[in-house]
Every structure is written in structure tokens, then in C-alpha cells.
Amino acid sequence: MSSWRSEWVDAMTPPFARFPRAEADEVAARALPWRAGAMLLVLGVFVSLTTAGRVVPAHVVGTALMWSFLPALQALALRVALAAGRSEAPFRATLSRYYAGHGPWYALLLATAGVCLFAPEVGNGFRWLLQSGVLPVALVVTLLWGGTIQVALLRAVCPTPGRTALAAAAFYFTLGGCIAGWYIAAGALLPLFGVFL
Amino acid sequence: MTRAFAAAALVFALGVAGGVAWDVREVPPPERRDGYVVLEAEMHAHTRFSDGFLSPFDLVIHARRQGLHVIAVTEHNLVFPGLMARWFARATGGPIVIVGEEVTSSRYHAHAYGIRDRVLPTYDPATVIDRVHAQGGLIVAAHPVREFWPALVPVRERLDGAEIMHPIAFGSARGAWSWSQMAEFYDGSLANGHRLTAIGASDYHFFSFLGLCRTWIFAREATEGGVMEALRAGRTVVQDHRGALWGDPARVAALRAHPYRAKEHDVGYRGNGTGDRVARALGWLGMIGMLAFRRGRSGRDRHA
Numbered sequence: 001m002s003s004w005r006s007e008w009v010d011a012m013t014p015p016f017a018r019f020p021r022a023e024a025d026e027v028a029a030r031a032l033p034w035r036a037g038a039m040l041l042v043l044g045v046f047v048s049l050t051t052a053g054r055v056v057p058a059h060v061v062g063t064a065l066m067w068s069f070l071p072a073l074q075a076l077a078l079r080v081a082l083a084a085g086r087s088e089a090p091f092r093a094t095l096s097r098y099y100a101g102h103g104p105w106y107a108l109l110l111a112t113a114g115v116c117l118f119a120p121e122v123g124n125g126f127r128w129l130l131q132s133g134v135l136p137v138a139l140v141v142t143l144l145w146g147g148t149i150q151v152a153l154l155r156a157v158c159p160t161p162g163r164t165a166l167a168a169a170a171f172y173f174t175l176g177g178c179i180a181g182w183y184i185a186a187g188a189l190l191p192l193f194g195v196f197l
Numbered sequence: 198m199t200r201a202f203a204a205a206a207l208v209f210a211l212g213v214a215g216g217v218a219w220d221v222r223e224v225p226p227p228e229r230r231d232g233y234v235v236l237e238a239e240m241h242a243h244t245r246f247s248d249g250f251l252s253p254f255d256l257v258i259h260a261r262r263q264g265l266h267v268i269a270v271t272e273h274n275l276v277f278p279g280l281m282a283r284w285f286a287r288a289t290g291g292p293i294v295i296v297g298e299e300v301t302s303s304r305y306h307a308h309a310y311g312i313r314d315r316v317l318p319t320y321d322p323a324t325v326i327d328r329v330h331a332q333g334g335l336i337v338a339a340h341p342v343r344e345f346w347p348a349l350v351p352v353r354e355r356l357d358g359a360e361i362m363h364p365i366a367f368g369s370a371r372g373a374w375s376w377s378q379m380a381e382f383y384d385g386s387l388a389n390g391h392r393l394t395a396i397g398a399s400d401y402h403f404f405s406f407l408g409l410c411r412t413w414i415f416a417r418e419a420t421e422g423g424v425m426e427a428l429r430a431g432r433t434v435v436q437d438h439r440g441a442l443w444g445d446p447a448r449v450a451a452l453r454a455h456p457y458r459a460k461e462h463d464v465g466y467r468g469n470g471t472g473d474r475v476a477r478a479l480g481w482l483g484m485i486g487m488l489a490f491r492r493g494r495s496g497r498d499r500h501a
Contacts, residue, residue, distance in 0.1 A: 006491045038488070045484045047250050050404050051259055053466040054216035054473065055209070055480030059255050066245055066252035103488075110485055116404065116466050117477050123367075123465070187274040188247050191302035191318040 007031070008103035016149055020097050020156035028093035028100075035099035036071050040064035042106050049113040074098065077174040081154065085167025089157035101149035108142045201490035209483025215476020219469045222261040224292060225460050231451035233415035233432065236424065237460055238267035239408045241299070241308065241339065241360065241398030244282075247273040250403035253282035260292050263408035264460040267424055269295040269398075271308050271339075276315040293421050299339055300325050305348035306339035307356070308396075311425045322348050326355050335428055337396055340365065341382040342374040353386050358394030358428065362410040366438040376438070383443070394428055395444035397435035405464045411435070413457065415448050 011019040023031075044060030044067075051059055078098055079091065087094070119125030129135040151168055158164040183189035190197060227234045243249035244256055251259065253270060260268040268286075270279035279296035286294045297310045302318035307325065309316050312334040316325055329336040337358035338349050342365075349356070361383050366376035386393050399409040415432040416423040427433065434444040434452060436459070442449045468474045 006489050008488055008491070034491075038491075042484065042488070045480065047255070047403075048216070049477070049481060051251060051255065052216070052220060052262060053405060053463070053468060054220060054477045055212045055484075056216045056220050056258075057213060058258055059251075060213075062252045062255045062258075063250075066255075106488055110481065113481060117481055121465070122405075183247070186247070187315075187317050188301060191274065194303045196302070196318060196320050 007035075007100050008106065011097075011101045011149055012103040012107075012145070016152035017156065019100070019149075020153045023097075025090050025093040028096040029090065032092055032096035032099070035096050039071055039099055039102055040068060042102075042109060043067050043070075046109040046113050050116050053116065071099070073175055073178050076178070077171045080174045081167040081171035082157065084170035085154060085158035085163040087154075087157040087159075087163075087167065094153070094157055097153055098150065101146065101153060104142045104145040104149070108138060111138075199490055199492050202487060202492070205483050205486025205490050207483075208479050209487060212476050212478075212480025212483050215472065216480055219473035219476060220262065221469065222258065224261055224264050224266060227266055227419060228457065230455060230457060231415065231448060233417060233427070233448075234419050234423075235457060236266040236293070236414040236416055236419060236427075237264065237408070238269070238412040238414050238424070239263070239265050239399055239401065239410075240267075240269040240295075240297075240310075240337075240396050240412050241271050241363075242268055242401040242407060243272055243299075244270065244278040246275055246278045248402055253278045254285045256401075256407070257282050257286045257289070257292070257294065259407050263462045263464075265292050265408050265411075266419065267293045267295065267414060268407075269297045269308070269310055271297040271299040271310075273299050273301040274315065274317060276312060293419065293424055295421065295424060300329075300336075305345045307349075308337040308339050308360075310335045310337065310428065311421075323352050323355065326352060335394075335425070337394065338382065339398075340374065340379060340400065342378040344373065346378075346382065349382070350385070353382070353393075354389060354391040356386075356393060358396050358431070358433075359383050359386070360398050361395045361443045362397035362435045362437050364399055364406070364409060366410070380437075392431055392445075394431045395433050395435045397437075405466060407464075408462050409464050411459060413448075413452075413459075415445070 044063040045055055047063040048056050048059035075095055078095055115125055116122055154167045155164045158167050227236050242256055244251055244253050270282045272278040276298050283294035283296055286292060295310050297308055298315055300307045300309055300316055300318050305322050309329040312332045316328045319325055326336050335357040338356055339360055340363050341349050341359050359382060361379060365374050383393060397410040397412045399406055401407045413434045414424055414427045416427040432445050432448055434442055434448050436442055
């Protein structure tokens with residue numbers, strides 16, 4: 001493997017079964033703060049570029065703080081998933097590897113920011129990307145790609161395929177449930193379906 | 198750390214430095230017309246607490262960047278993001294923040310402006326109107342397209358205002374929604390002898406487009422109380438996508454006699470010159486570089 005390749009590119013490229021086993025647990029655990037921080041940094045840079053058109057520290061820091069619930073929720077969901085999958089893998093190392101699997105999302109976010117920066121007419125650019133199906137397809141590809149990487153990770157740390165499926169279901173149920181729970185608690189979701197409490 | 202990663206980090210730092218240097222956030226002072234100060238307002242903005250991207254603090258910063266004197270934070274069925282934004286704006290020098298809520302249901306959307314406590318949507322919009330007025334607030338129909346008419350038309354003459362300009366006017370496809378339906382809703386009220394306060398709003402969720410559709414508020418003074426008084430009195434003017442003016446007939450006549458041009462604002466990422474554009478590209482490339490050159494340890498550690 002060539003030495004320039006990034007940990008994100010390693011995780012993004014097949015065979016996906018390789019990356020969860022590619023680094024020692026202590027190395028992965030040591031990389032956890034950087035990987036979690038990188039996620040918040042990418043989110044901050046994306047919001048800053050798409051809002052101000054430039055990297056403004058106030059937006060990067062503000063976004064990183066206000067979106068910090070996301071890696072925290074993902075950590076919670078992974079904890080539940082590992083329990084459901086009867087995994088004995090060390091949590092910090094597994095969480096670090098999970099964050100290393102976010103490459104497809106980073107690519108989508110930074111590509112979108114690139115459209116804002118470089119398209120001659122941004123509104124028309126996004127309209128074309130939407131109407132031509134490029135953006136929806138990119139979103140679906142990102143979802144599937146990210147999901148594949150994540151299932152590969154869970155497969156590497158769960159004892160059987162059945163347990164892997166259970167862990168994946170537990171992960172998405174926990175993450176989705178927490179997010180939906182917020183919107184329900186905020187009173188923003190049920191009225192949209194005509195339910196008035 | 199590899200040399201390539203360090204170089205990417207340096208490029209990113211240059212992008213950040215440029216971002217700080219070229220980010221102009223000074224709001225031009227409001228002009229006067231017809232004895233009033235003309236405040237440029239964005240009356241419909243969301244935050245990340247529902248389906249937006251920005252925190253309430255970032256929203257305030259972006260409002261300054263877009264030259265807005267007033268911003269109404271109208272989160273879906275929530276008030277606290279507006280309170281956060283108002284606290285931050287007061288601590289950092291503006292703009293005026295109107296604490297609001299977009300009362301959101303499957304049957305109608307309506308803005309509550311100038312409230313303290315949130316008003317949950319009910320099946321019956323008349324109850325929502327009563328609850329907003331009981332707090333001393335104003336209630337304004339949000340994008341009143343035909344889909345929402347069954348709920349809104351029966352109470353239209355009890356509303357304080359309605360959005361008459363919205364990004365759907367620019368043709369951003371959104372199902373069966375069309376701008377002409379909003380105009381029809383507004384005109385229908387006029388025909389019944391009730392002039393709704395005209396509101397132009399961008400329904401801002403993300404990207405640069407805050408302030409794309411604006412309300413010009415003719416206030417006695419540039420304060421929160423002054424804005425609420427002007428809205429209550431209906432002293433607003435909105436310019437639609439064709440350049441036509443809607444709203445208070447006296448103020449429209451005054452603007453025809455002495456035209457007003459909206460403050461310059463950048464919703465198209467044009468930037469402030471070549472240096473700004475280079476810095477933007479550096480920030481973007483630097484971020485990509487830091488991800489691309491953060492070296493994986495696979496080969497070495499597999500055998501460790």
C-alpha cells in the first residue's frame with residue numbers, strides 16, 4: 001500500500017473488510033480524538049463555506065459546538081450496537097474506526113461546498129444538480145457506501161453474521177430513534193402528520 | 198505528521214486567515230423615508246434545532262453579513278432558538294432579533310412574532326391566533342399557498358399579516374406551491390377590506406440565501422419595540438421578483454416618489470475580489486488535503 005493514502009481513503013476503498021483490521025487497537029484508540037475532531041471540523045468548514053463562502057472561525061467553532069451532539073449520538077448508537085452484537089471489541093478503538101469510515105460523507109459535503117465556491121451561478125447549478133438527479137443519486141450512493149463501510153466494521157467485531165445484522169439494526173434504531181425523539185419532543189414532527197397532542 | 202499533511206494544514210490556515218480578513222459584517226445604517234427609518238428585515242429563518250444548518254449565533258452573524266437590520270428567528274414549533282439569537286445579538290451589537298416561531302402543522306404554517314412562550318399547533322388555527330395575541334404577539338401566514346387555504350382562509354381576517362414574497366417566486370420547484378397562490382391569498386383579504394401586513398421572507402434553512410426576500414419595515418425607531426409597532430400598524434413594503442411593490446399604500450407611494458434600493462448583499466458567493474476568492478479556494482483545498490494526507494497506518498501496524 002502506498003504511503004500517501006489517507007485513513008479515510010483506506011476505509012472507503014474495497015475490500016471493505018480490510019480496514020477494521022488494518023491497525024492495532026491501541027493505534028486506533030489513540031486516533032480517536034483526531035477522528036472525532038475531524039468530523040466536527042469538516043462539518044464546521046462545510047457550514048462556513050456554504051454560508052459565508054469562506055472559512056470563518058466563528059462559523060467553524062459555532063457549528064462544531066452546536067453539532068457535537070452528532071458524534072455523541074453516534075457513539076451511543078455504536079455502544080448499543082456492540083452490546084446487541086455481543087461484540088468483545090474494545091469500544092474506543094471501534095469508535096475510532098467507525099469515525100474513520102465517514103469518508104463518503106466528507107466527500108459529499110466538500111463536493112457540495114465546492115459547487116458553492118466554483119459554480120458560475122450557484123442557484124442554477126444546484127437546480128440542475130437536483131433536476132438532473134445528480135444530487136439525489138450522490139446522496140443515495142453516499143448512504144449506501146457509508147452503510148457498507150459500517151457493516152464491514154460491525155462484521156469484523158461481531159461473532160456471527162446474524163449478530164452483525166442485529167448490531168446494525170440496533171445502531172440505526174438507536175440513532176434514528178434519538179433523532180426522531182428530539183423532533184417529537186420538540187413538537188415539530190407529529191403535527192406534520194396531523195397528530196395534535 | 199507527514200510533510201504533505203503539514204502543507205495542507207498551512208494552506209488551510211491561509212484560507213482561514215483570508216476568511217477573517219475578507220469577511221465583512223458591517224450593516225449599513227438604515228435610510229429614512231417619509232419620516233420613518235427603513236429597516237431591512239428577514240422575517241423567516243430556521244436554525245439547526247429543526248431543519249436548518251446554522252446555530253442561532255451563526256444566524257445572527259450571517260444576518261450582519263447580509264446587511265440585515267432585523268431578523269425574525271422562526272423555528273418550527275420552538276421559541277428558545279429565537280431567545281438564544283436575541284441574547285447573542287444584544288451581546289454582540291445587533292441586528293434586532295424578533296423572537297418568533299413558525300407554528301407548523303400539516304394543515305397550515307403561521308409565524309408568531311414577538312412571543313415569549315411557544316405556541317403548539319392545534320387542529321384549529323383560531324386557537325393559535327388567540328394564544329399568540331394573548332402574548333402580545335403578531336400572527337402572520339407563512340407561504341399561504343393553496344394547500345393551506347382550507348385552514349387559513351376562514352381565519353384570514355383575524356391574521357395580522359401574510360408572506361407575499363418567498364423564494365418559490367423564483368421558480369424553485371416545490372410541488373404544487375406557486376407564488377401566484379400567495380398573491381391570491383393576500384389580494385383576497387384586501388378584497389374583504391382587511392389589509393394584511395405584507396411580509397417578504399426567504400424561509401432560510403441553509404447556504405447563503407438569508408435576506409434573499411426582504412421586508413422593508415418603516416419604523417419610528419430602530420428598536421425591537423419599534424419593529425413590532427410598525428408590523429402591527431402594517432407599515433411594511435415588499436418588492437416582488439418582478440419589481441412590483443406590495444404593502445402599505447402610503448409607504449408604496451412614498452417609495453415611488455423617492456425610490457429605495459435594497460442594500461448590497463451577496464447570496465451568490467461572489468466574494469470581495471480576487472484575494473477573497475483565492476482564500477476561499479485555499480480553505481477548501483486545505484481541508485481536503487488534511488483529510489487526504491492524514492496517512493493511514495495500515496501497512497505498518499498490521500505487522501506491529
